[in-house]
Amino acid sequence: MKRQLILEDGTTFIGEAIGSEKETTGEVIFHTGMTGYQEIMTDPSNYGQIVAFSYPLIGNYGINRDDFETILPVVKAVIVKEAAEQPSNWRSNMSIHEFLKLKNIPGIAGIDTRKLIRIIRANGPMKGVICGFGEKVETRLSRLQAMETLADQVKQVSTVKPYPVPGRGCNVVVMDLGLKHGILRELTERGCDVTVVPHHTEADEILSMQPDGVLLSNGPGNPLHIQDLTETVRAIQGKIPIFGIGLGHQLFALANNCQTEKMKVGHRGSSYPVKELQTGKIIFTSQNHGYEVVKKSIDENVLSVTHEEINGGSVEGLAHKLFPAFSVQFEPEASPGSEDAKYVFDQFLAIMETNKREVDGHAKKNRY
Template identity: 50%
Template structure:
């Protein structure tokens, strides 16, 4: 069955349908990872987006039960050059197309994904629609230009209730803005007692859990769309050690007086080099974000840069000069991607333990 991908600038690609027969629309982005399509599709940070995978062959190892980063796919649609209908892997449960169909996610394959990626790189992310083959592209493009991008993605992917993953170590409150399972996994590996709370939980409610640390997760959309979370972070800063990841990094920056801006086409992939300014060492990182902290806005704040992106010089890490708080824009839990930066979770635990000892000494 034929279908189209139509962009707001009027560009239309005709290809073959896979996954769900539904139509859908969203912001069209691209990811440069060679593997990890299942983790990408279930990453809540992609909520509301149509994801283009630049690697030419997708689905060749199928879908299994262990690689999900959330309970179900979060994307609005998937674009690929070629999709395997006969995957081979010992853990495979089903094909990519079968799984997307079960979860009402439409896909389009057989289009020139290189051309599409070049358009996004040149013009920035664009609204798009996976449309029926007989829809008029000009009409669809006009509708897309008038369509406001959603602002409720975080509320759609965040947990609706508090839950606990018990551990024998320090207690950490993980604020779920669309947290990947990889973040929780890294906490569990370190024996942390994790309390996961919804994105709009107040500082007062969080402090009632008597946390030893606060972890701000990744998540979709514009961090300025959740002002209540910015107020929460601002209130808690200095009370307990804080670690922000991706969206959590941006919220930490906003709460500290800095500003965030939308990027032209963002960073999405598992191959982004980052320099740690504290050690001079480089890491290859997994990334997925469309906003960044504005460098000029750091002037007059108590934040200092700890990490920089090698490709474009954007900020990839921050530290508070006075409070026990730091953040990174990339994903130290990887999934998918290299585990070069997983030691940042150990840094967080070290910061928590130092803060607890300091508190015990004061007592």
């Protein structure tokens, strides 16, 4: 069945329908990863977006039960050059077409994705609609131009109530801004006793749990839309070690009076080179974000830049100079992508254990 993609500038692509037959609108972005399409489609950071894959063949190893990053995918639609009809992998449970249909997610295949991505690279993410072949372009354009930008993405993907992921190690509270399962896997592999809480959980409630550390998770959208959470971060900062990832990194920066801005294209891929400034080490990272911290807005008396992206020089890591708190813009859990950056979870663990020893030592000293 024929289907069309219409961009807000009037550019139209004709292709074949895959997945659900429903019409959908959203912000059209692209991802450059050669693998990991299952993780990308189920990443909460892609809420409300239509994801175009730059790699020409998607679905060749199917969909399996292990690589989901959330239970319910929130991507609006997918765009591919070719969708594999017969996946080949021993873990495969279904094809990408079957998965999209099961989850009621529409898609379009067979279009010139190189042309589409060149348009997005030149103009930035654009609003788009995937609809039937017979629909009038003029009618859809007027609706696209009137479509408002989403502002409540975090609310839509955050958990509505706390839940535990039991362990016997450090007690970690995770603020769910759009949490990927890969982050929980890394924490549990290190024995952490995790409690995941909604994004709006107040500082007093978090502190009452007596955690050894707080993790601000990844998530979708503009960090300024959750700027009210900066007061929560400020209230925790200095009392408990903090680790921010992705959107959590941007929230940590805002809490320390930095500024953020929208990137022209964004970083969405599995092998972005990042330099660790203290050691000069280069790591390849997985990234999925459309906003960044403004480097000129960073107060060097409060925060230090720990990582920079090689190609564009964007801020990829921050550390507080007074408190045990740091953040990274990239996705260290590597779901999907390079595993070079997983060591930052070990750094978080070391900071929590060091802080815990200091607190216990201070308590014993006062006791005697």
